[in-house]
Amino acid sequence: SQTIHQWPATLVQPVGSPLSLECTVEGTSNPNLYWYRQAAGRGLQLLFYSVGIGQISSEVPQNLSASRPQDRQFILSSKKLLLSDSGFYLCAWSIQGTDTQYFGPGTRLTVL
């Protein structure tokens, strides 16, 4: 069966520090991968999605970036965090060519 992992589970970072969040999927090949952010009390906002290694689409302009160095690995990064980057970051995957998304456990980021 397929599983999706995210780490760390929680993170507290100072403003201006870098960020790296990792997501890996097991039990499937060539998945679509997604990064979302959910601000407190708000809906999910799609940040990036990827249909293959090195193929990243950005949905909103921001100081975040994403990379997909391996088929089942998706990384969310920032060079300098802002206070507004605080939130619940969720990674998801879907079978290539389908829209049903399955979410990882998320990383709760607090920027102070």
Add this chain to the structure above:
Amino acid sequence: RKEVEQDPGPFNVPEGATVAFNCTYSNSASQSFFWYRQDCRKEPKLLMSVYSSGNEDGRFTAQLNRASQYISLLIRDSKLSDSATYLCVVNTRTGGFKTIFGAGTRLFVKA
């Protein structure tokens, strides 16, 4: 107008009640639709896909109305464990992939 709008909630219902959520979408080219449930401080979990022909899974029934551009979720015989936030999702592939989550409707089921 938001691309996907849900009932604002919260819904407070007694155990055993039937509750219905609606979600409207603005893009008539949207192609796939889902309901997720999200517990507090947890990730969303897939509840069910939504089809024009209707989709039933136990106490849950989802329906898509393309003409009116809305999807619905009906929960019968509510349980305490149904308390959660329910999110609708609308996906579009025409002109590039787009997935939009509704803001969610909070449900409280009380004994």
